[in-house]
Amino acid sequence: MLVFPQLVTGASALYPVKKTSVQRTAMNVMADGSVWIFGDPDGAAKAWELHATGMTAAEWNAIEALYQATSGMWQTFTFLDPTGNLLAQSENLGAGAWTNGPLIQLTSGVADPLGTTRATRITNTGEAAASVAQVLSVPGTFEYCISAWARAAGTSNVTLTAFTTGANLAKTFALSGAWSRIVLAGNLGQSTSQVTFGAQLDSGATVDVFGMQVEAQLAPSDYKQTNAKGGVYSKTRFGSDNFSVTAQGIDVYDAVIQIVDTEG
Amino acid sequence: MIRFLDGSEQRFAGYGAPLRSWTIHYERLDESELAAVESFFEEQGGRAGMFSFTDPFDGTVYPSCSFANDRLEVEFAGPQDGRMQLVIRENRS
Numbered sequence: 001m002l003v004f005p006q007l008v009t010g011a012s013a014l015y016p017v018k019k020t021s022v023q024r025t026a027m028n029v030m031a032d033g034s035v036w037i038f039g040d041p042d043g044a045a046k047a048w049e050l051h052a053t054g055m056t057a058a059e060w061n062a063i064e065a066l067y068q069a070t071s072g073m074w075q076t077f078t079f080l081d082p083t084g085n086l087l088a089q090s091e092n093l094g095a096g097a098w099t100n101g102p103l104i105q106l107t108s109g110v111a112d113p114l115g116t117t118r119a120t121r122i123t124n125t126g127e128a129a130a131s132v133a134q135v136l137s138v139p140g141t142f143e144y145c146i147s148a149w150a151r152a153a154g155t156s157n158v159t160l161t162a163f164t165t166g167a168n169l170a171k172t173f174a175l176s177g178a179w180s181r182i183v184l185a186g187n188l189g190q191s192t193s194q195v196t197f198g199a200q201l202d203s204g205a206t207v208d209v210f211g212m213q214v215e216a217q218l219a220p221s222d223y224k225q226t227n228a229k230g231g232v233y234s235k236t237r238f239g240s241d242n243f244s245v246t247a248q249g250i251d252v253y254d255a256v257i258q259i260v261d262t263e264g
Numbered sequence: 265m266i267r268f269l270d271g272s273e274q275r276f277a278g279y280g281a282p283l284r285s286w287t288i289h290y291e292r293l294d295e296s297e298l299a300a301v302e303s304f305f306e307e308q309g310g311r312a313g314m315f316s317f318t319d320p321f322d323g324t325v326y327p328s329c330s331f332a333n334d335r336l337e338v339e340f341a342g343p344q345d346g347r348m349q350l351v352i353r354e355n356r357s
Contacts, residue, residue, distance in 0.1 A: 017340040021302055023310025025334055033278060034356055037330070039309030083295065083340050224299035227307075 001193040002069055002077035003139050004236070004259070005062035007055070010143035010187070010218045013082035018049040044264075047239060048081070050257040060245055060253040072241040076234070078137070079259055084231025085224040086136055086214040087197070093120050093132050093209070097230075101130025104201075112210040113149050113179035118225075119210035124201040131161065133198025136214065136232055140164040140192035145185040147220035148199060148212040150175055156205035160184035164192040170200070175207060183220050235263040285332060285353040286319070293346035298338050301348065310334035317352050328355040 006012055024043025028036040052063070070077055080086060089095035094106045103126030112119035124130045138144075146160050152175035159172040160182060167188040173180075188195065197214045201207055211223040215231075224231075239258025246254045266274045290301075308315065310331055317329040332351035339347045 015340060015342045015345075018337060019302070019340070020335060020337045021306055022336075023306070023308075023312070023334040025310050025312045027311070037312045039312030041309060044306065044309075083338075084299070222295035222299075224296060225303065227303065 079236040081231035088230035131198040140190035
């Protein structure tokens with residue numbers, strides 16, 4: 001699994017990051033001046049420009065090794081959007097992207113901490129603990145942070161989890177009736193290519209959850225709502241066959257890295 | 265417009281009403297706000313979609329507007345410092 005590397009600090013990128021979304025449309029201008037524009041969703045593309053300033057030699061070597069492995073623009077690699085939420089369908093916990101316990105019940109349209117009604121009430125009607133979880137095709141060697149807002153009407157707890165073959169992380173939070181943002185961060189340290197992130201409820205527990213987010217970094221950033229596509233891009237390429245790096249000093253390297261995604 | 269040999273011109277209005285467009289510069293947006301606009305842009309398919317837009321000058325709602333471009337560039341310049349520019353145009357209904 002070729003993956004764009006994390007920085008040694010566990011950060012996924014440095015500011016500034018530029019992100020471009022490109023859509024493809026066909027336009028017909030009629031004789032009466034009216035305009036018809038048709039979209040072509042399959043022609044959409046994304047691009048990132050990462051300004052990696054002050055990299056260590058190890059960080060630069062990892063990027064250069066990936067560049068060599070992909071032969072520049074030729075081969076694809078997995079890129080975790082440093083500005084995005086890796087989860088898909090972050091507010092539709094019943095969507096196919098989620099692999100929930102069979103006795104988990106979901107009620108959407110619950111009031112959320114942002115003043116809208118996009119939260120979900122999760123009830124575990126089973127006799128054992130069960131989860132709302134999503135499997136992501138991401139490396140088990142990265143730093144990850146899963147976060148969500150949660151509250152409970154009674155005394156229910158919720159446990160945020162991240163697991164892969166050979167390792168797991170979990171942290172249990174005692175909830176009150178007020179919204180709080182709960183966070184689990186860590187590194188599973190396993191050479192695997194899938195990690196499951198989720199929120200686990202005890203038997204009989206009922207919890208309101210909003211804004212589930214997974215990021216490849218040490219701490220949560222602002223919540224980003226996602227739809228069908230999360231921030232895991234498995235077929236990205238370098239945007240150029242030329243690559244320049246500037247050595248500013250001993251163990252201090254600067255580069256601007258272009259990454260493109262045209263295949264979803 | 266028709267221009268005659270003597271240099272005079274005769275002009276006719278091609279459309280019943282002028283169309284408006286808005287160029288909007290955003291700065292100091294947080295990542296949620298940037299992501300929301302980006303998501304909306306993608307849902308619209310760039311120029312292909314239509315949506316209502318409220319003129320920030322006078323509050324008038326224009327019911328049929330579109331993005332003027334198929335390309336949206338957002339910059340995450342720092343924490344709570346997202347930047348982008350949008351051009352929105354009114355459609356002829």
